[in-house]
Amino acid sequence: MDSVSTTSLIIILVVMVLVSAWFAGSETGMMTLNRYKLRHHAKQGNRAAKRVEKLLKRPDLLISLVLIGNNLVNILASSLATIVGMRLYGNAGVAIATGVLTFVVLIFAEVLPKTIAALYPEKVAYPSSLLLGPIQTIMLPIVWLLNTITRFLMRLVGIKTETSMSSALSKEELRTIVYESRNLMSRRNQDMLLSVLDLEKVTVDDIMIPRNEIVGINVNDEWKTLIRQLTHSPHGRIVLYRDTLEDCVGMLRVREAWRIMNDKREFTKENLLRAADEIYFIPEGTALNQQLVKFQRNKKKTGLVIDEYGDIKGLVTIEDILEEIVGDFTTSMSPSLAEEVMPQNDGSVLIDGSANVREINKAFNWNLPEDGARTINGMLLEFLEEIPETNTNVKLGDFAIDILDVQDNMVKQVRVVPNKPLKQS
Template sequence: MNDDFPLGLLFGLLLLLICLSAFFSSSETGMMSLNRYRLSHRANSGESRAQRVTRLLSRPDRLIGVILIGNNFVNNLAASIATIIAIHFFGDVTGPAVATTLLTITILIFSEVTPKTYAAVKPERIAYPASLVLEPMLKLLYPLVWLVNAISNGLLRLLGVKSIEGDGDNLTRDELRTVVHEAGPLVPSRHQAMLVSILDLENVTVNDIMVPRHEVSGIDLDDDLDDILTQIRTSQHTRMPIFKGDINNIIGMLHLRNAARFLSRSEVTKAAIVQEAREPYFIPESTPLHTQLLNFQKQKRRIGIVVDEYGDVEGLVTLEDILEEIVGEFTTDVASQNQDIHPQEDGSHVIDGTANIRDINKSLGWQLPTDGPKTLNGLILEHLESFPDGPVCLEIRPVRMEILEVRDNLITAARCWQAVRRTTTSS
């Protein structure tokens, strides 16, 4: 090799092979680092380069096969050429060792670490242009790729991998919740809260948000007619259940806009009131909110009567109650609107025993358990495991409580405040 031209040609070819090695290395990392959901969106929008990349990623074994075939070929050829050049300068004994050392460092820096790091940070800048080369290359080398994949897939099946299709990107509900939280400024925090609330609807049932039966305002047909008419005229509710004697005997639901039809008459009868009512719509207490939301839509309803497994009325739930679980309360200050919570000057709150625990948590930002009793009275009794004879202090999670009033086997009021955890260090 006395002629300078072949040596210069070898140097040029070696440089080209190092660049090709960098191309294949960055292509592999760039393809595998792409945001699959952004890619799917662009492909569905008709973007040709995204569709091309999607086709390649649909069979990751073939994609990786063609990349590694190309990468190994150029690396081995580069090693051979580097060895020839090194032998020319350092001799037959030292040349191979020098070539191995220098080429390893060169490929590591310029063909592996640098291009792969860049591809991991900017995958779209690498993957989209690389697909222009990889797709026709896959078609050209398909017989060799098929042979290599047939052998490797057989080995994978021995290891328990039965499918190599690129379809393992389905998100669980918890993973989707994490994606929403990590969206950052791309999705406003208010919208993030709404999306997470939609995901949580499956974990909440109608008896968690219903108006309990003792708070239901309804029309008892056993009452005097004048009292019933006064109740209708002064009611703040849009819809009211009609029952006879006991709320378990619900006859129908009266929309107060229909009340004008009989209130305008000279003589009003209870039969006329019942005639304007719509048949009641009953809901099992264990129905998840996401299911009930769809049921309201199918049944063209906005309110339902919640019943237990024995058919007894537990309360009622409205469409607005479910929507509030998604978008939040329709009031600006929830605590000030909640008549069961009474803020005190010392920072504590006097809370009625019948207050709903979920309402307390939403109003005050606490984390009282909601997987058991639904009211504060029930939560305290469950914690004490007995009925208190008088004032008792207790702590449930980080909330401290003092029973203030007990009446008719019911805790009617308790003072609550969030405990401040103090950490101590030992010397």
């Protein structure tokens, strides 16, 4: 070492610091890469992404390689710095070299490269993979030996070494990613993705048309009544029943009924019943994601929701499920939430008794109880356990509710005053 000039040693020392910075930056860049973005680039044929993905399949080997290289370089740099310090300042040079090298390594070989790599992981990791791949192949025996010793020591202290890293996301983690992607996608697309994730939490009971609102035709009615109902029907499918909805006999497509009506000879009750499809029944409590698959599998678009006793509770269509994902269609015959809810200047909200509790909670970020009844009217009747009178005041959780109108044993309109300021989503 005495034959090597001091200038050469300083140059070698600078090179060692740069190599140490490269190892440190490469490790941080590799570990902070977005794995899903990396996988996307790799599937698109990006060679650098494929190299990095191959290295990250065994992160333990990669980390061992980086640590071996980094420590070797740092130890060599420390030795060279000691020699340079002693040549320049004698015995005091040891302390001076230690202090200066510590400062240089911390700034230029640790903090600076790792910060840059954390900010721009792709720009650091992709080029670094060109060298890390061959180096890993060359040093594989040493890396393997180091890993073997490490695993043996871990087993001695009872730490499991067979655990595998999984990149799979839970639904809640995926929901968080969608929330954080607000700047990368439109609010509408974000709401649609979140609605898809929520399908398993929502049941057919939450979106069904209640029994008292189901449009049906009593086949025992007179011909004039049947024709008038078919002609003026706003729906594409109508339930056919005999006298009561419990005795339903089929689901008639109005378009098929019009075809029969065009031929007066074929227009008989028997032909109407023959043209009707078989009723498709849906058990109450079925999750929307399951029902969507069942509609597709059974090639159905409409079904009647029944309870455990076989009684009809409501009607669900595939359009209702799609509306839960993409929002209300303009062709919907039901009143929209905007028509049923009227925010007031004083912070209160006038709400129709038929409004859906769940939709109101989503619109205003409220927490009105959804476990039982699905409408405001049903929620209040369930809470009070009696039919209230007009001008009754109710305290329900964080909400003060004034019942403004009661007719036909139903709450028609209420005023809701939340404790917290109104915040529409």
